[in-house]
Amino acid sequence: MTLIDLANPTKFLALTARVLPWLTGATAILLLVGFYQAAMAPDDYQQGATVKIMFVHVPNAWLSMFVWGVMSIAALGTLVWRHPLADVAAKAAAPIGAAFTFLALVTGSLWGRPMWGTYWEWDARLTSVLILFLMYLGLMALWRAVEDPSRAARAAAVLTLVGAINLPIIKFSVDWWNTLHQPASVMRMGGPSLDRAFLIPLLVMAIGFSLLFVTLHLAAMRNEILRRRVRSLQMMQASQAA
Amino acid sequence: MRLSGRQISCIRGGRGVFAGLDFEASSGDVLAVVGPNGSGKTSLLRLIAGLLVPAAGSVLLDGGEAERTLPEQAHYLGHRDALKPALSVRENLSFWRDFLGGAAGDAEQCLTAVGLGHATHLPAAYLSAGQRRRLSIARLLVVRRPVWLLDEPTSALDTAGHKLFVGIMREHLASGGIIVAATHTPLGIEARELRMGGPA
Amino acid sequence: MTALAALIRRDIKIALRVGGGALIGVLFFLTVTVLMPFAIGPDLAVLTRLGPAILWLGALLASLLTLDRLFTADHEDGSLDLIVMGQTPLELACAAKALAHWLAAGVPLIVATPALGLLLNLDASATSAVALTLLVGTPALTFTGMIGAALAVTLHRGGLLLAVLVLPLSIPVLIFGVAASQAAITGPLSFGTPFSILCALSLVSLVIGPFAAAASLRHGLD
Numbered sequence: 001m002t003l004i005d006l007a008n009p010t011k012f013l014a015l016t017a018r019v020l021p022w023l024t025g026a027t028a029i030l031l032l033v034g035f036y037q038a039a040m041a042p043d044d045y046q047q048g049a050t051v052k053i054m055f056v057h058v059p060n061a062w063l064s065m066f067v068w069g070v071m072s073i074a075a076l077g078t079l080v081w082r083h084p085l086a087d088v089a090a091k092a093a094a095p096i097g098a099a100f101t102f103l104a105l106v107t108g109s110l111w112g113r114p115m116w117g118t119y120w121e122w123d124a125r126l127t128s129v130l131i132l133f134l135m136y137l138g139l140m141a142l143w144r145a146v147e148d149p150s151r152a153a154r155a156a157a158v159l160t161l162v163g164a165i166n167l168p169i170i171k172f173s174v175d176w177w178n179t180l181h182q183p184a185s186v187m188r189m190g191g192p193s194l195d196r197a198f199l200i201p202l203l204v205m206a207i208g209f210s211l212l213f214v215t216l217h218l219a220a221m222r223n224e225i226l227r228r229r230v231r232s233l234q235m236m237q238a239s240q241a242a
Numbered sequence: 243m244r245l246s247g248r249q250i251s252c253i254r255g256g257r258g259v260f261a262g263l264d265f266e267a268s269s270g271d272v273l274a275v276v277g278p279n280g281s282g283k284t285s286l287l288r289l290i291a292g293l294l295v296p297a298a299g300s301v302l303l304d305g306g307e308a309e310r311t312l313p314e315q316a317h318y319l320g321h322r323d324a325l326k327p328a329l330s331v332r333e334n335l336s337f338w339r340d341f342l343g344g345a346a347g348d349a350e351q352c353l354t355a356v357g358l359g360h361a362t363h364l365p366a367a368y369l370s371a372g373q374r375r376r377l378s379i380a381r382l383l384v385v386r387r388p389v390w391l392l393d394e395p396t397s398a399l400d401t402a403g404h405k406l407f408v409g410i411m412r413e414h415l416a417s418g419g420i421i422v423a424a425t426h427t428p429l430g431i432e433a434r435e436l437r438m439g440g441p442a
Numbered sequence: 443m444t445a446l447a448a449l450i451r452r453d454i455k456i457a458l459r460v461g462g463g464a465l466i467g468v469l470f471f472l473t474v475t476v477l478m479p480f481a482i483g484p485d486l487a488v489l490t491r492l493g494p495a496i497l498w499l500g501a502l503l504a505s506l507l508t509l510d511r512l513f514t515a516d517h518e519d520g521s522l523d524l525i526v527m528g529q530t531p532l533e534l535a536c537a538a539k540a541l542a543h544w545l546a547a548g549v550p551l552i553v554a555t556p557a558l559g560l561l562l563n564l565d566a567s568a569t570s571a572v573a574l575t576l577l578v579g580t581p582a583l584t585f586t587g588m589i590g591a592a593l594a595v596t597l598h599r600g601g602l603l604l605a606v607l608v609l610p611l612s613i614p615v616l617i618f619g620v621a622a623s624q625a626a627i628t629g630p631l632s633f634g635t636p637f638s639i640l641c642a643l644s645l646v647s648l649v650i651g652p653f654a655a656a657a658s659l660r661h662g663l664d
Contacts, residue, residue, distance in 0.1 A: 109560070120561050122484030130476060130561075137469050147327070147367055147460050177480060238361045238368040293523055293663050313527040322520030328459040329452065340448030342528055 009225045012085060016218045023215045030208035037201035050114050055201055057107035059209035060100045064132055065167075067097030067213065071139075072164040075157035085221070087153030088228075090160060091143050092220035096213060098136035104129055124178035128171045135163050149228060243269045243305040243388055245290070245312075245420050250299035252285045259285050263299070265436050269388075269418040272411070274425055277438030283424035284321075286438070287391045290422060291318040306388060316389040317382045323374045324381075327367035331358055334366050335380050342385040352383040357406060371398040379407060382414075390414060392423040396430075404430060445530045446538040453542035463508050464546040468554050471504040475558045486563040493562035494572050494623035500558070501551050501576055502612055505583045508547045510604055512539060512591035513659065522595070526663060532656040540588045540651060548580040564627075571626030571633070575640060579619040582644040585651030586611045592655035596662030615643055 038055035071093045077086025108126050109119045120126070139159060146152035244266065251261040259282035267273040275283045288294045290301050292313035303312045325334050335349045353362050356376040361369070369377065375398045382390060390411075396404050408430045411421060423429055457464040478496045479489060489496075516522040525535050552573055559569030590608035597603065622636040 118486065118563055120563065121486070122479050122489075127479075127484075134469075134473055134476060137472070141466050141469055144460055145466075147365075178484060234364050235368045238364045238373070239370065240360065288523075291523070291527055293526060310529065314529050316527065318523060318527060320520050320523060322518070322523075324520040324524050326452070326456055326519070326521075328456050328461055333452070333455070337448050337452045338524065341445045341530070342524070343445050343530075 009085065009088075013222060013225060016222055020215065020218055020222075023211060023218065027208060027211040027215050030204060030211055034201055034205035034208045037204060041197055041201050048114075050111055051198075053107050053111040054198070055205045057104060057111060058202060059206040060104040060107060061129060062206060063209055063213055064097060064101035064104050064129060066210070067093050067100060068132070068136075068160070068164060068167065070217075071097065071160045075160040075164075078153050078157040079161070085225075087149065087157065088221050088224045089217070090153070090156060091149065092224050093217055094136060094139050094143065094156075096216050096220060098133065098140060100209075100213070101129060101133040101136055105133060122178065124175045127178065128174050131170055131174070132167065135167075139163075149224075149231075243303065243418060243420065245301070245303050245389060245422070247290070247301045248299050250286075250289065250301065251297040252282055252289055252294065253297040254285060254294075258297075260438060261298075263438075267420050267422060267434075269305075269420060270415045272415065272421045272423065272429065272431055272433035273436050274423055274429055274433040275436045275438060276425065281438035283438055284393055287318065287320075287393050287422060287424055290389075291316055291391050293318070303389065312389070315387050316391055317385075317387045319378055319382065319390070319392045319395055321393055323378045325366045325369075325374055325377060327365060329366055330363055331366055331369070331377060332362040334377060335384055338381045339384040342381075342387075349380075349384055352380040353377075355383060355410070356380045357403070372400055372403055375399055376403060376406075379410065383410065388419050390419060390421045390423075392421060392425075394425060395423055396425070396427060445528065446534060449525075449530075449535060449538045450542040450545070453539055454546045457543070457546035462546075463511065464550060467504045467508040467547040468550045470507060471500045471551050471554060472558065474500040474503060475561065479562075490563045490568075493559065493564045493568065494575075494627065495620050496562060497555060497558060497572050498576070498579075498616060498620050498623070501555075501580060502583060502609075502616060504551055505548055505580055506587045506590075506605060506608055506612070509543065509584065509587040509591045509608075510594065510601060512543055512588060513595045513655075514591070517595045522659070523663065526659065532659060533652040536588060536592070536655040536659070537585075537648070537652040540584050540655075543588075544581055544584040548584055551580065552576045568623070568627040572623045575619045575622045575637065578637070578644055579615050579640050582615045582640070582647040583612055585644075585647040586615070588651045589654045589658065592658040592662065596658055615640065618643065 034055065038052055041052065041055070043049050043051065071090045074086045074090035074093065077083040078090065105126070108129070112121055112123075112126070113119050139156060142156050142159060143149075143152050146155070245268075246264075246266045248264060250263045252259040252263075259280075263286070265273060275286055277283055285294060289296055290312070292311065301312060303315060306312070306315050324338070329337070331353065332349055335353060339349060350359070350362060353359050356379050358369075358373060358376055358380065361373070366374070366377065375395075379395070396407060399407060411429075411431055415421065421433075423433070456462050475496055478492075478500075482488060482492060513522060516525065526532055528535070555573040555576060556569050559572060564572065587604075587608045589611070590604045593607060594604050618636045618640040621631065622633055622640055625631040625633045625636060
């Protein structure tokens, strides 16, 4: 099974129909194990039980950036290789990426409440993630603004790639902006070295959430392919004579 | 019922389009407004529809409903279809039925009458130019109004659509309606001509 | 009544479907609010003090910029001609369109306010004060903005010109909206006085807006 075979949406649908149940099962098992291990992990001597938010926060924060990477590759697929499934992959990934980013923000802010005494702090990391979230929403709005998905695809692909180049610049500027105002007063999450008791559950959770993304992404791509089929069937129906 | 215009002048953008125009049409009449581009065919229709104010003269409808103005008793079918691509075919038509009011016609029936019965649930965005025109024509059927003001009604219609539309116009005339149509091509129905001059 | 209900239903449907602008307004509101701290600085105490003003400015810009297409979209596809010709008085039709716009684009702004209040470190009572003033004040923004939207049809252009025309008209709403929110948070003014004036401004605009818009539309058609 090569990438070329996958270019055929029918083959893609058939393959994912076989793979998805297994993926769903693996995701569920890994996340269950991860949550169990996270619950059993010892409290931090400084942060207490709140440290456990990290087990959800870190995988989500990691995925929030990873999904943009996936979309950037898909955008290249749309613009350079004209792979027929590339824009389907890009469109399906955006809401999932936005959801992971949102979860990263919410968990970060829940962690911040006991640590900083406020739900929100214009900390460099949180702020960068918030901007990433805005860019996801903008991308979703772009997909929604154009009715014809193949026309929206190129615009979205260009925006995704521009975002991919800009995100590090934004991250750098936000860091600079933040230190300008707040010289290193904010406590950072995690430490220089993580204890094994934290590291293993964290890794399990990270793999579990990554699998969750793959599962959701494939399912969303299936939906998008089917949605486009419905659309072209409707257009055929409209053009047929009464 | 009699629609008449007396000594109408129309000025648009500081330019006199036409002046001293007289016309008359009674129940069952078709008035075909013909003339070269820029002679004011569309302006005349919009003037009758109350969308433009005449510089001089007036348009009257005798024998209509006393408490309703002429524009409220007229259908205007312009170049633009007044359709929303985001709404379905049925939603588009039922909106105009509810908004233009009057005895509520059956949207499904009217759509079948114009040959769109198979597409009622589809977004209007999927329709071709001819189908959009058919959907606008369905608007004339779903709310009953005696005066029809048609601007190039048959443009974009195919032969079958044209034939269908002629049938619809005949029915309207038989029930005592009046049609004023601006057109370049023969309407396919016996009509009196109102010839507009070149630019004044 | 069915005519007006049909018009409101149609406009809300269009705003919420693909290509509609209802949610883009909220996104704009969110973006403007997030941008402010980058200009002001992340000092939470300062942001708390400026919070109501930032939220009001964001909501003002978001609700006016989405108004742009209120009449021009209907003008371009010919719907406006038919709306003018209908039995429904044009003033009522304008009011219905503005109401639909407020429901589809204004209410989401108010719903989003608590989340944005969190970003600006506003506490629960301050956030609810801002949300309440927005609830009462945004109708005034929509109904005065509608006049500009109607002028955009006459002038055959919208966008920035609309903003230039309408933003000065919204100054009173901004003054009393922010004043009422500030009063609720810090005092020393009582909340009631500016809030009542804000309500009065909204009620006045409910009357003036539709008439001015209808008058401008009647002369703008050609």
